[in-house]
Amino acid sequence: MKLGVFMSSFESGSDVLDRLTAEKLGIILVGNGVYHAAVKDSGKESPIFKKSANFYVLAEDLESRGFNASNVDSRAKVVNYGDVVDLIFNDYEKIIWI
Amino acid sequence: MATIKKLAFVVRSLPYKTEASRLAFTHAIASQTVEIYLEDGENIEPVLCFIGNGVMNCLKNQQAMKHYGITSNEQHMKNSLLLDLKVMICKEDLDKFGIKEDALIMDAEDIGGETKAQIVPYSEIQKELEAVDHIQLF
Amino acid sequence: MGKLTIGCFSSLVGSLSLDFGVKLSQAAVQKGHTVDFWVSSNATMLSKKGQRAFKDYSALAKPLSELFATGKFKATACEACAEARGYGKEDTMEGWIRKSMDWYLASAFSADRVLLMGGD
Numbered sequence: 001m002k003l004g005v006f007m008s009s010f011e012s013g014s015d016v017l018d019r020l021t022a023e024k025l026g027i028i029l030v031g032n033g034v035y036h037a038a039v040k041d042s043g044k045e046s047p048i049f050k051k052s053a054n055f056y057v058l059a060e061d062l063e064s065r066g067f068n069a070s071n072v073d074s075r076a077k078v079v080n081y082g083d084v085v086d087l088i089f090n091d092y093e094k095i096i097w098i
Numbered sequence: 099m100a101t102i103k104k105l106a107f108v109v110r111s112l113p114y115k116t117e118a119s120r121l122a123f124t125h126a127i128a129s130q131t132v133e134i135y136l137e138d139g140e141n142i143e144p145v146l147c148f149i150g151n152g153v154m155n156c157l158k159n160q161q162a163m164k165h166y167g168i169t170s171n172e173q174h175m176k177n178s179l180l181l182d183l184k185v186m187i188c189k190e191d192l193d194k195f196g197i198k199e200d201a202l203i204m205d206a207e208d209i210g211g212e213t214k215a216q217i218v219p220y221s222e223i224q225k226e227l228e229a230v231d232h233i234q235l236f
Numbered sequence: 237m238g239k240l241t242i243g244c245f246s247s248l249v250g251s252l253s254l255d256f257g258v259k260l261s262q263a264a265v266q267k268g269h270t271v272d273f274w275v276s277s278n279a280t281m282l283s284k285k286g287q288r289a290f291k292d293y294s295a296l297a298k299p300l301s302e303l304f305a306t307g308k309f310k311a312t313a314c315e316a317c318a319e320a321r322g323y324g325k326e327d328t329m330e331g332w333i334r335k336s337m338d339w340y341l342a343s344a345f346s347a348d349r350v351l352l353m354g355g356d
Contacts, residue, residue, distance in 0.1 A: 001228045006351070008253065015110055015150030015191075016235065019220050020227075031252055060259075081263035088349050089238050089269065094227075096108075096235050097353045103345045117277045118354055121245060125276075128337035135342030142341045232344055234243070234352035 002026075004092030005053075007033035012047055013098040025053040026092055028084060029076065030061050033098075037076040038067040049075060054091075058084065100139040104230040105129075107144055108223075109152035111236055113171045114162065119155045122146065122236035123174035130181055145184040145230065147223045152236075153191045156202045156215065175203045180211035186226060187217050237268045238348035243340055245354050247278035249293045253353045254282050258296050258303070260351075265308045272347065274340040276314035280321060283313035285329040297329065304331035312339050 003022035007013060008031035027048060029037050036046035037057045049055070055076035062068065062078065069078045079087070088095055107126045111118040126144040133141060148156055155171045162170035178185060187202065205214045216222075227233055242261065246253035254275075261271040275282050282296060289295035303309035315334040318324070325334060344350045 003233075006353075008256070008353070016108075019224070021224060030256060081259050082267065084260065085240075085263045085267050085269065088240065088264075088351070093349075094230075094233050095349055095351050096233050097351060098235060105341065105344055105350075117245065121277055121354065125337050125340065128341055130338075131336070132338040132341040132345070135338065136345060140345065142345055144341075232347070232350035234350065234354060236352075236354040 002091065002093045004028060004087060004095040006030055006095065006097045007036065007048065008097060009033055010035045014047065016096075016098055017048060017051060024092070025051060026056065026087060027051065027053045028056045028058070028079075028087065030058045034058065034062045034065060034067065037073045038062065038065070038071045045073065049073065056083070056087065100141070102141050102143050103232075104143045104145065106147060106227055106230040106233045107236060108147045108149060108227070108233060109155055109236050110150040112151045113155045113160070114166070118236045119152060120171060120174065122234075123171065123178060126183055127174070127177060127181060129183075145186065145226055146178060147186045147188070147226060148191075149188045149220070149223065150191055153187055153195065153197065156187050157197070158201060158203050172203055175215075176206035176209055176211065179203075179206035179213045179215060180209055182211075182213045185213075185215040186223055187215055188223055189217050189219050191220075192217065237270070239270045239272065239346060240264050241272045241274065241340070241343045241347035241350045243274040243276070243350070243352040243354065244279045245275075245277035248281040248287075248296065252294065254279055254296060255294050257353060258299050261303055261309055262299060265303060265306050268308075270308045271303075271310070272343040273309065273311040274314075274343060275311070276317045276337065276340070278321075280313045280318040283311065283318065283328050283332040283334075284323055285327060287329075300329070301331065312343075
């Protein structure tokens with residue numbers, strides 16, 4: 001399956017993410033989920049980046065929290081709401097919210 | 099030709115502190131009356147999956163009515179089984195918490211139900227998630 | 237063009253999940269898609285009329301009115317959830333309808349994508 005996962009929390013979501021497999025996986029960081037891409041906890045990157053996935057960060061939620069694109073892990077692409085709509089309809093057939 | 103859409107209701111939340119797991123039950127059970135909005139031959143087939151902390155919703159002897167004055171999730175679980183909803187409980191997560199099958203609500207025989215809950219490895223739940231049309235996490 | 241069904245349980249004030257859902261709806265409608273928006277539990281507060289906009293709280297009445305005006309956006313509140321929180325049909329914002337949970341499932345039936353924001 002082609003699965004888009006919205007991560008809205010800074011918690012790991014490991015109960016879902018660790019075991020989840022998808023032929024194509026996208027992780028879209030929104031709300032407090034943007035911290036996964038913008039900060040390092042004890043110098044370590046977020047465990048979500050261990051997943052083989054395409055990563056996206058919502059610009060509006062990033063900027064609201066005092067960050068910008070230059071703070072974001074290079075694996076994550078900064079997107080706007082219009083881009084998110086295109087991801088939902090064009091790239092992923094199922095979407096979930098953590 | 100019949101068109102059945104499968105919806106997964108995946109419960110990962112603990113009961114009672116938030117309404118999330120209860121809403122998974124009530125929305126899944128609402129599939130029993132969805133036909134009023136659909137054409138002949140169309141229907142929704144729900145599957146309830148319990149993973150992570152969500153397995154706590156499946157424990158027996160919940161006394162929420164006694165202490166909180168609200169229907170327990172145990173009762174919602176039994177109603178789900180009474181209505182023949184498919185219920186899958188993750189074996190690895192039960193093992194992690196040391197929960198044995200005899201501690202779980204596995205059937206609704208006491209209210210006339212025939213369907214049983216299934217304890218399955220996560221791989222079976224993953225297969226189900228791949229088979230459904232839409233996945234919802236609670 | 238597709239149909240997106242969004243479900244949300246989070247409260248109007250104290251969680252930004254509804255704000256996300258409304259902004260996502262705006263973006264989807266702007267691109268020509270249709271959106272069904274379902275609120276249950278604490279999210280039913282989104283459908284209450286008479287909300288005042290304060291700068292410290294989410295204020296979504298205006299964008300909702302604009303979304304309704306597009307004709308590509310439908311919003312429905314869980315009737316029992318609203319009644320349990322003490323407001324009746326007469327308290328509901330214009331444009332909203334109130335139904336039971338089977339409405340949401342029927343919407344999901346015909347949706348191309350379903351996003352259920354159900355955790356918080």
